[in-house]
Amino acid sequence: MPVINIKMTHEDGGATKEQKEELSKGITELFAKIFGRGASSAVVIIEELNTDNYAIGGKTITQIRNEVKK
Amino acid sequence: MPVINIKMTHEDGGATKEQKEELSKGITELFAKIFGRGASSAVVIIEELNTDNYAIGGKTITQIRNEVKK
Amino acid sequence: MPVINIKMTHEDGGATKEQKEELSKGITELFAKIFGRGASSAVVIIEELNTDNYAIGGKTITQIRNEVKK
Amino acid sequence: MPVINIKMTHEDGGATKEQKEELSKGITELFAKIFGRGASSAVVIIEELNTDNYAIGGKTITQIRNEVKK
Amino acid sequence: MPVINIKMTHEDGGATKEQKEELSKGITELFAKIFGRGASSAVVIIEELNTDNYAIGGKTITQIRNEVKK
Amino acid sequence: MPVINIKMTHEDGGATKEQKEELSKGITELFAKIFGRGASSAVVIIEELNTDNYAIGGKTITQIRNEVKK
Known part of the structure; x- marks a missing residue:
């Protein structure tokens, strides 16, 4: 407890292997500091998505990145 | 707000890049029309799964598609 | 297929019962129009969260709404 | 490992407390039997939703249950 | 980007309102520090579950807490 | 109903194709036995993650497996 996705x-x-380790460790420590539990049982799951598959405000990240470049 | 997965x-x-853009844009507009918010902050995340990894009624989509073909 | 959360x-x-029905129906129709499948099998799940439990850019929606009011 | 939602x-x-315990235990044992791991670390999370908030084929479960009753 | 659940x-x-604010802010800052993006667009969603609805190793947290008390 | 992820x-x-079929079928049958519904409408979705992307207690499964090997 908890599960963090x-x-x-x-x-x-x-994301590199090192960044994933840092993120998993950092979030677990942060949670344990705030709530006083989870240090040994927290589960952290990282999922990476293509920029075509993630959109904000109706535009994919691919579209948003392309607009910025222009 | 909201997050739609x-x-x-x-x-x-x-799914093609164009289908993903159409889906992201369409869902965001639909949500904003119904609830009057989210037009600029809605997040849409699309995840595609192998047909072996998605089952309905205890049968994978692979199994279901194969039965239909027979 | 698909599952939309x-x-x-x-x-x-x-959200009212009518808004939920409209959202469920609208998303299902949109998906079926774009991909040509899912009209009878799409699952739509709506989850409502307290504004303290949803944050953007490190601030909860409660905080964001309060700043706007000021 | 794994996380099952x-x-x-x-x-x-x-769902009663007993049904939740039976489901959690049963899924964990099933997973461990098939994959040979997870017996002590599998996480099972059960979420219950109002029948207005779950739809299949564009109709909420509330609508589907009402049609069956008629 | 990202969405953290x-x-x-x-x-x-x-969890108190203050703990949720601290968690949302802390995770967003941690992510931004590691990946150099997300400071203004990260979404954090916190869901709290009854201890009957969360199990580890086939036992619900309710069962685990009760065993510890004995 | 339900959706199981x-x-x-x-x-x-x-996981092999056969293991996925067994898991999907087994979970659906278990759910239907306990709750008396879902036999034909349960959705099961299986997602496999790299061992760098899944952590318990702040350590990735990659790190945990490496420690065990030593």
Whole structure:
């Protein structure tokens, strides 16, 4: 307890093994500090998605990144 | 707000970039029309799954598609 | 197929039964129009969350709504 | 490992404590039997939803149950 | 981007408004520090569950807490 | 009804087609036995994750497996 699920876009080669370890460890420690439990049982799941598959305000991240570049 | 997550099977070559854009835009507009908010902040996430990994009534989509073909 | 999950904040008395029906029907029709399947099997799940439990950019919707009011 | 999430409708007074225990135990044992792991670390999360908030084929379970009753 | 979903048990009166704000802010800052994006667009969703509805290793948290008390 | 989502690590070549069929069928039957519904409408979705993307107690499964090997 708890289960923490992160859905992020796969960009710039994707999250590295080290970044995933840092994120998993950091979120677990943060949760345990705030709630006083979960240090050994927290589950962290990271899912990376193509920028075509994640949209904000009706535009995909692919579309948003392309607009910024222009 | 809101977050809308779509889990669908990857069939016939998978959803195209254009279909994903149309789905993201359409769902966001529909939500905003009904609830009067979310037009700029709605998040849409599309996840495609192998037909072996999605089952209805205890049978995978792979099994269901094969039965139909017979 | 597909499964569509909507997580939205519970505001202004919450989504009405009619709004939920309209959203479920509208998303299902939109999906079926784009992909040519799912009209009878699409699952739509709507989850409403307290505005303290949904944050954007590190601020809860409660905080964001209060800032706007000021 | 794994994390198993069940989203079901809240009907007939809802799932009892005993049903939830039986489901959690049964799914964990089934997974461990098939994959040879997870017996002590599987997480099972059960979420119950109002029948207005769960739709199949564009109709909410409330609508579907009412049609059956007629 | 990203969307971060936390499913935790509702215990000891539940997470306070301040704890939810701290968690939302802390996770968003951690993610932004590691990946260099998401500071203004990260979505954090916190869901609290009855201890009967969350199980580890085939036992609900209710069962686990009761065993510890004995 | 219901929707059951399984997130598991991809290990030892991954879950086979047969294991996925057995899991989907078994969970559906178990649910139907306990609750008396869902036999034909239960949806089961299986997602496999890299061992770098699943952590317990702040350590990724990759790290946990490596410690065991030592």
